[in-house]
Amino acid sequence: MSRNIIEVNDLTKKYDELVAVDSISFDVKEGEIFSLVGPNGAGKTTTVEILECLRKPTSGNARVLGHDVKNEDEKIKKKIGVMPQDFNTFERLTAEENIKLMGDLYGSDNVKEIMRKVGVDKFKNKKFDDLSGGMKTKVGIGMTLISNADLLFLDEPTTGLDPHARRETWNLIKDLKKMGKTVFLTTHYMEEVEYLSDRAGILINGKIEVIDSIENLIEEHGGGIKVKVLEDGEAVDIINDRADEVLRGEDTWTGIFDNKKEARQALIKLFQLDAKVEVEEAGMDEVFLRLTGGKIDEGGELV
């Protein structure tokens, strides 16, 4: 396998009494998209910002590109690209001016090329303040990319974006991987983890519950069949009676069946009722549910 680009050992961060990150250990490998996923307040940003040398760890250690985060800030900062959570930049500078500023800070001048790559050139002369959320994210990724760094940190890059902009951002992140970048992503969208990452860690209350490749996670903790019922009534009773676990959506009920036979029988019943159903293979949602007994809602809260 490729080499470790980030190594985290027993890392702990306390804010006074609050243990935000609780002796976590993990590695990130060169060239992969790694996701740290967890609900609000899990400690994602704290972890990422320790790696970016923006916060001091309380104990434990971490190496980024071979450098110690505790005392090699300068070396690390030159070699990484960062997009902080709720990222912001000079509001009255244009998209291009903001990217150019970053270029100057990193000593690179391929502004045009970067703008083209991330699709900023169409609105490069608009002030940052006047951009939509999706456009801002593109500028943010452009500002990260112009570091010419091989390791990029994106802290919740798609939070708050509409589905279309989120899709676009996903494609952009996939492109980053194609450019050979290693991407460290945080998110609370399971769909995003599944679609983008090679490996993921689930972080809850400052602790890593599990960490593995997406395939392994799904194979070990997911698997099974998801049957989603789109209407109330008898169909829901069938799901409640037969499924191993039930996830409630706004007006949908999703039954997860570990056993394919069970799932088939339930489906036959449902079809006899002529109920509206969707069938999917279970993914990260179920992995998360199985491991934590909960789910993360759209706002990032654990429910």
Added chain:
Amino acid sequence: MKRAFSLFLSLTKNWLRSKSGVFFSILFPIMLLLIFSTVFGGQEAAEYTLHVQNDDLVDGNETELSEEFIEALDSSESLNVKEVDNITEDRQDRSFGSYRALRIEEGFHEQAKNKSIELRMKVIQNTTQYMDEQGEEINLDDFTAESAEIVLMLSEDDQAGPMVKGTVYGVINSFNSRMLGLEEGDTTVDITEESHKERGLHPVDYYLPGFIAAFIMSNGIIGVTSNISEYKRNGVLKRLTATPLKKRDWILANVGQQTVLAFGLTAVMILVAVLIFDAQAYPGPYAIGLIFMGAVAFCSVGIVLGGLIKDVEAASGAGNAIAFPMMFLSGAFIPIETMPDYLQTVARFLPLYYFHQGLREIMILQNPSEALLAYLIIGIFAMIFIVLAIKTTRWKDI
């Protein structure tokens, strides 16, 4: 250095494109300067103070005629007489407003009296000569006398000079006819006019350095404080700390931006003051040096406050709470001589006091040597706060 410069450009552009930023940093100061110079500039024109030194004393008392003459001057509508012991000394104590003075020379009473006798004799002689044409010659002994002397001192470019002079001549005329009963055209008093080199300074000449200093101060203490805490709140600072930019680049860029703003403000203020109020400002290298140090000093205070105070409202509140009292107490707007003694003492503890006084000495009075204390105090102040800015700006765990 290149990073700091690039950030400086970005900060400046971002500021220039903010309407409220530009308004409060440049337009608002200019509006105040216009208002102050117009409103308080008009007051002086109603009555001109004439400083009078009366040298015509007998046993330490003013002679009758000199006293009458002074009274006549004082009762004229446009003059307000202020008697002083010594014009030269008195003049040194005040720097602003044109100094207008008049000295009544020794012997005024005697000479005025004698001269009037001579003039009246002449009248009589003329009459007798006319009689002589018809008869015998009447010969009167020639009686000649020196004129009484006064010296009128006005500054060369005192715009009210001709008007003051006219009033003084008018007073002499009526003095001659009323007091001494002379005919029109005859005079007992010789006026020597002296013009002193001292420039006539207008109220705007006081306000100009005061406003420049006060607003460089407030741009630093109010503007920088709230900018920095805002950059902290909205995440721009975090975005910057996540790059190879160093803390000293950040401080340098902010100080650079404030310095440029300070020079810009100074230039515009001087331009307005000169064009509209005929102010006399000479911004040379000494002024530039002091303005630079002031901008650095007060910007550093802003960096310290913005760095220490988390909440944006609290930060700008703190900036206002420091800057506004300092503006008024330091005498930047109102000369501290007009304040109670204890407030004058307070003023001398405020850096802004030295800043505007120093600037006035250099830029208006062209006395850079008088500004040494200002250089020293603002210089030390700047150094202390630069160090504090470096110490209190957090580049981690913000």
